[in-house]
Amino acid sequence: MHDPPARIDADATTALVAWSRSAGDADTDDFARARRRAARLGARVRRDAAGIVVEFGFWAPALAARRLPDDRVRLELFLPPSGLDPARPPETARFVRQRLPLTRDGDYLWAVARGLPVGDGGRLGALYALAHADEHGRWRSLPDPLAASMPFGAFAPSEVVDLDAFHEGRADAGFFERHAARNGDGAEPARFGPPVNVLQLHVPTATAGGTLASLTRALRRLAAKLTTGEPLTPYERCLSEYDAIQPLPLEPTIERERGPWPWSPAPVDPASDVDDAVAVDVRLRRPDVIDWGYDIAFAGMAATNPALLAGGRPDEAIALAEALHGFPGRPMMLILDLVYGHADDQSLAILDPAFFRGPNMYGQDVNQQHPGVRALMLEMQRRRVDVGADGIRVDGAQDLKTYDPASGELAHDDDYLVEMGELVQEVAGVRYRPWCIFEDGRPWPREDWPTASRYREVTERQPHAFQWGPLTFAHNTPALEGFWWDRWWRVEQILEVGDRWISGCANHDTVRRGTQLDPDGPINRRLGATLPEVLRRAYDHPAGQLLTYVAFPGVPMDFLNAVARAPWGFVRDTDDRHAVKVAAEEAGFLDWQVDEGGFAGGEAFVRLKALGFTELAPLRRAFRALEAEVRAGSDVATAAERVAPLLPAGLGRPPGVEGLKRLAHAFMADAAAWCNVGRHADRIDAAQAEFGARLRALRRARPWLMAALGDGEHCRVERRDGATLVDALRLAPDGGEALWLVANLEGETVDVRFENAPAAGAWTPLLASLGAHVGDGVVRLPDGEGLVLRGARPWMVASCRATTGDGR
Numbered sequence: 001m002h003d004p005p006a007r008i009d010a011d012a013t014t015a016l017v018a019w020s021r022s023a024g025d026a027d028t029d030d031f032a033r034a035r036r037r038a039a040r041l042g043a044r045v046r047r048d049a050a051g052i053v054v055e056f057g058f059w060a061p062a063l064a065a066r067r068l069p070d071d072r073v074r075l076e077l078f079l080p081p082s083g084l085d086p087a088r089p090p091e092t093a094r095f096v097r098q099r100l101p102l103t104r105d106g107d108y109l110w111a112v113a114r115g116l117p118v119g120d121g122g123r124l125g126a127l128y129a130l131a132h133a134d135e136h137g138r139w140r141s142l143p144d145p146l147a148a149s150m151p152f153g154a155f156a157p158s159e160v161v162d163l164d165a166f167h168e169g170r171a172d173a174g175f176f177e178r179h180a181a182r183n184g185d186g187a188e189p190a191r192f193g194p195p196v197n198v199l200q201l202h203v204p205t206a207t208a209g210g211t212l213a214s215l216t217r218a219l220r221r222l223a224a225k226l227t228t229g230e231p232l233t234p235y236e237r238c239l240s241e242y243d244a245i246q247p248l249p250l251e252p253t254i255e256r257e258r259g260p261w262p263w264s265p266a267p268v269d270p271a272s273d274v275d276d277a278v279a280v281d282v283r284l285r286r287p288d289v290i291d292w293g294y295d296i297a298f299a300g301m302a303a304t305n306p307a308l309l310a311g312g313r314p315d316e317a318i319a320l321a322e323a324l325h326g327f328p329g330r331p332m333m334l335i336l337d338l339v340y341g342h343a344d345d346q347s348l349a350i351l352d353p354a355f356f357r358g359p360n361m362y363g364q365d366v367n368q369q370h371p372g373v374r375a376l377m378l379e380m381q382r383r384r385v386d387v388g389a390d391g392i393r394v395d396g397a398q399d400l401k402t403y404d405p406a407s408g409e410l411a412h413d414d415d416y417l418v419e420m421g422e423l424v425q426e427v428a429g430v431r432y433r434p435w436c437i438f439e440d441g442r443p444w445p446r447e448d449w450p451t452a453s454r455y456r457e458v459t460e461r462q463p464h465a466f467q468w469g470p471l472t473f474a475h476n477t478p479a480l481e482g483f484w485w486d487r488w489w490r491v492e493q494i495l496e497v498g499d500r501w502i503s504g505c506a507n508h509d510t511v512r513r514g515t516q517l518d519p520d521g522p523i524n525r526r527l528g529a530t531l532p533e534v535l536r537r538a539y540d541h542p543a544g545q546l547l548t549y550v551a552f553p554g555v556p557m558d559f560l561n562a563v564a565r566a567p568w569g570f571v572r573d574t575d576d577r578h579a580v581k582v583a584a585e586e587a588g589f590l591d592w593q594v595d596e597g598g599f600a601g602g603e604a605f606v607r608l609k610a611l612g613f614t615e616l617a618p619l620r621r622a623f624r625a626l627e628a629e630v631r632a633g634s635d636v637a638t639a640a641e642r643v644a645p646l647l648p649a650g651l652g653r654p655p656g657v658e659g660l661k662r663l664a665h666a667f668m669a670d671a672a673a674w675c676n677v678g679r680h681a682d683r684i685d686a687a688q689a690e691f692g693a694r695l696r697a698l699r700r701a702r703p704w705l706m707a708a709l710g711d712g713e714h715c716r717v718e719r720r721d722g723a724t725l726v727d728a729l730r731l732a733p734d735g736g737e738a739l740w741l742v743a744n745l746e747g748e749t750v751d752v753r754f755e756n757a758p759a760a761g762a763w764t765p766l767l768a769s770l771g772a773h774v775g776d777g778v779v780r781l782p783d784g785e786g787l788v789l790r791g792a793r794p795w796m797v798a799s800c801r802a803t804t805g806d807g808r
Contacts, residue, residue: 005115005277006077006098006126009053012112013103016040016055020105034059034375037108041379042146042302043128045118045162054113054160058130058144059372061107062352068132074099074275075111076131076141078157078265078282080124086151086312089284097268099131099275107372119149119161121315127157143350145376146383147300149314153287154252154297155350156263166315172325172388173428179390180430189424191433191464192390194555195243195333196700200507201560202248202571203308204290208678212250213310216323219245219332227328235681237689238564241696244333245324246393246557248508249293250308250317251339251384252300254346257576262287262306286312290672292508292571294395298343298366299350302383321388330700335391335437336384340366340377340420341399360399361445368416369402378419385425390434394420397440397458412442414461421462436465437502441473450474459500466555469494469501475513476505479538481522484745485724488717491547495715499553499708506539506562512570514539515592516585524746526783535592536565537784542769543726543743545692546786549699550741551715551728553708556699563692566680567593573668576661580639583664584630587623589671590616604674607666612648622646623667626660636660687770694767698788704733715741722748723781736792739766742779743786753778754789763789 023036041057056075063073079096102109109130119125129141143150147158183190207214222236232240255261264283287306304317324332342362343355357367368374385392397417401410421436438458443449453474455467467473470490477483484491494503514535517523527541528534539562548556561568569589575582598604599616613619625646629639640660651659673679699705709715715728728741740763742752754763754777765774768787773780779787 005096006079006100006113007115008100009112009114012053012055013110016057016110016112017103017105020057020108020110024106030371031374034372035378038146038375038379041108041376042144042148042383043158043160045160045164051114052116052118054116054118054126056102056109056111056113056128058102058109059107059376060109060130060142060352061354061372063109063130063132064104064107070101070104072133073102073104073109074131075102075109075113076129076139076157077113077116078127078280079117079277080127084124086124086306087286087310089152089286092281092283095127095265095280095282096277097265097280098277101275102130116160119151119159119313120165121313124151124312125149125160127151127159129157142352143299145299145301145351145355146379147303148383150252150300150303151306151312152263152284153255153261153289153306154299154303155255155261155346158300158303161314166318167428170318170388170428171322172331175325175331176388176428176430176432179432189431189433192333192435194435194466194706195391196555196703196706197242197549197696198244198246198335198502198555198557199239199242199560199563200246200248200557202292202508202568202675203250205566205568205571205672205676206247206560206678208676208681209310210290210308210676210678211310212304212308212316212320215247216316216320219320219323219327223323223327233681234684234686234689235564235677237686237693238560238677238684241693241700242332242558243330243700244335244391246335246337246391247293249296249337249339249395250304251293252297252303252305253289253291253293253307254295254297254344254574255287255289256574257346260285289574290571290669291574293337294339295344295572295574296339297350298347298355301338301340301377301380317387325388325390333391333435334389335393335435336387336389337393337395338381338384338420339395340368340381341394341396342366362399366400368400368413374416374419378423381420382423382425385423385434386427388427389425390432391437392420392434393437393439395439397438398442398444412457414457417458418462421465436462437467438465439468439473441468444473455501456497466500466502469498469503469554471505472502472507472510472557474510476510477514477517477538478505478541478544479514479517479523479527479534481524482746483524484544485717485719491715491717494552494554495709497708499706501554502557503552503554504548504557504559505541505544506559507557508559508568511535511539511559511562511568515569515588517588517592519588519591524783526746530595531592532567532595532598536562540565540688540692541784542691542771543745543781543784543786545695546741546743546767546769546788547715547726547728547745549695550705550730550739550788551709551726553706555706558692561675561677563689564677564680564684565688566677566684567675569593569671569675571668571672571675573665573672575664579664579668580626580636580660581630583667584623584626584639586667586671587620587627590620590623594674598674603679605670607670608663610650611663611666612650618646618648622663691767691770698767702732702737702739705730705739707733717745719747721750723750723783725750725752725781726786738791740789740791741786742781742789743769744781744783746783749780749782751778751780752787763791766790 044055077098116126144158149159204210266281344363357365402413404411527537724745730739771785
């Protein structure tokens with residue numbers, strides 16, 4: 001037992017409830033009242049003369065509506081045994097459970113408690129939840145939506161941590177102070193401006209360790225080498241020359257539907273199921289769901305997914321921000337990916353029903369129109385970004401809608417997007433607003449969205465914001481024959497109005513879409529000898545990258561798995577009910593991301609091999625057959641019967657529904673492991689990695705390239721002699737430099753000759769892709785290759801004449 005036990009501070013609770021009532025009376029606007037109270041919800045640690053005190057606040061309108069007696073609504077506490085390490089928990093641990101009274105104020109419940117262990121960088125704090133009993137005395141616990149730490153996931157009690165202690169002595173305090181000094185007068189929080197470029201990555205697959213700590217170590221090694229001049233590895237080259245890192249969502253995800261769950265308390269004898277302290281044995285498991293990040297639980301959006309925390313402590317996210325802001329010469333930005341447009345169906349079990357408006361294609365629509373939900377969502381965002389991020393990316397902004405009573409239809413909630421963009425953060429005593437990116441492809445998912453989407457609705461309302469552009473949002477598939485010619489109308493839009501767009505074809509969604517192409521379809525076979533080679537070169541396309549980094553305005557974004565030419569696919573290993581469907585829809589992954597040599601490796605696809613798939617070809621046949629059954633609408637039992645002849649004995653005879661589920665879970669786990677960039681690091685082409693880094697350095701040294709094309713500049717495309725030839729000219733506004741890009745986006749090899757050299761002197765090759773052959777006044781460009789040349793101004797426009805590969 002803990003001595004002394006946790007106890008309520010009655011006087012402090014009375015004062016807190018009085019404040020809540022005062023906040024409720026201070027304004028007639030429901031949303032304004034909700035925002036005031038939201039700022040004090042959750043678990044807040046403070047200190048007074050008597051020691052540590054913890055304030056608890058919950059918003060629970062559904063419980064208020066049920067009018068449960070006070071003794072059936074409680075603050076539930078689990079006091080951990082000394083020395084429990086959440087990163088390496090024992091199979092079973094004995095906690096002391098206490099239930100303490102809460103005081104109501106309408107939809108809000110408050111308590112102030114003493115005697116609680118508080119979590120820090122080396123110790124697990126008390127765990128807490130909102131507990132309530134039904135009329136039969138059955139208790140149910142709900143996590144805190146505003147929790148700062150969820151060491152056992154979103155479906156377990158939250159942790160009491162001292163956030164102020166985590167932020168004390170931040171190594172990047174000076175970074176924020178310098179930002180304020182450069183950009184603000186103190187009256188208005190200064191907004192961070194856009195970076196020159198962004199690297200998107202998936203933390204579980206970005207390093208061999210798969211955690212925030214291992215990513216931070218990799219970045220610190222890179223920074224140290226840049227400081228000392230030590231040569232970089234090809235993998236480190238892939239991380240270098242970026243202004244910002246954007247991890248895929250870091251928030252707690254849903255769990256595996258069939259378990260085992262990370263937190264499973266043993267039943268308590270009903271006779272002892274009272275408020276007094278009782279010992280409870282809890283089966284523990286370190287959270288290990290490796291999701292791509294977008295299947296969020298929605299509860300705990302201010303916390304970090306514990307599966308990403310090597311030490312189980314929330315300060316690892318702060319350490320990542322500190323490492324980025326401490327980069328030598330040019331600090332890097334941390335951009336957090338926020339998912340507020342939808343919630344998974346699992347969220348229904350852990351959040352108040354007021355959070356949801358109804359089902360959608362992802363699970364549930366979020367009811368941000370409700371004043372209480374809206375206030376909590378903004379508070380979640382504020383606390384999440386206060387980890388030290390200087391940018392946000394809002395996922396699926398077009399999914400945030402509000403009901404219009406006049407039309408009886410849902411309309412885009414642009415007011416809420418403005419509220420997201422105007423939220424003020426505070427780190428190290430500095431108030432600021434982050435740089436904002438919105439993914440908004442309205443009218444998606446309307447059938448005509450590929451041609452109807454403008455990608456400008458947010459930026460027209462919020463001049464500071466950026467949006468994903470048309471080659472980034474859309475399901476682009478540059479492995480297809482004719483892709484660049486067919487999409488040139490979108491390129492022209494980027495050139496004209498793309499100065500506030502994120503550009504680049506490779507990201508977590510588009511690369512996955514590439515694996516869904518028909519291998520027998522119109523593929524650009526010039527990109528590689530095998531389908532994996534085709535796909536990797538399509539999304540790390542030298543000519544396309546040159547076009548993006550030299551000609552396009554706005555902010556280029558790359559995806560680490562594409563830059564490293566490592567595999568990528570849909571990473572989701574949580575399903576049971578839909579496991580077979582989810583896996584079957586990824587059948588193309590085996591064609592596009594796996595080759596015979598890779599599959600044969602001893603550490604590759606070990607789970608599938610253990611089931612009996614020792615060769616790749618039979619595995620591909622089985623999954624294509626399964627995919628066909630799913631597309632035909634077969635139920636799992638029927639699919640199992642029909643594909644049984646293609647399945648190994650390790651799945652059972654017959655395999656049945658459970659056998660197919662085992663196959664699906666093994667596939668998802670093996671595919672996630674295969675996508676880890678660390679395991680492919682020794683196969684990264686050093687010369688290709690060097691080219692990419694030099695191209696990024698070219699852009700970073702010329703921030704003027706972010707502006708839309710102006711007078712005298714151009715970017716043109718023509719089809720000639722079987723090639724799709726692009727010719728782009730960019731001019732430095734100070735008149736000191738001109739850049740000229742020639743590239744063969746797709747097609748037969750061409751020779752490009754330069755005539756009528758500029759009056760100020762000849763064009764000088766600045767950067768050529770690896771396959772470009774530069775000669776005396778001519779460059780030979782095979783499919784996907786290009787060259788950037790530099791000239792001085794004033795100059796005279798050179799003419800560009802394309803010839804066939806024989807040099808004519």
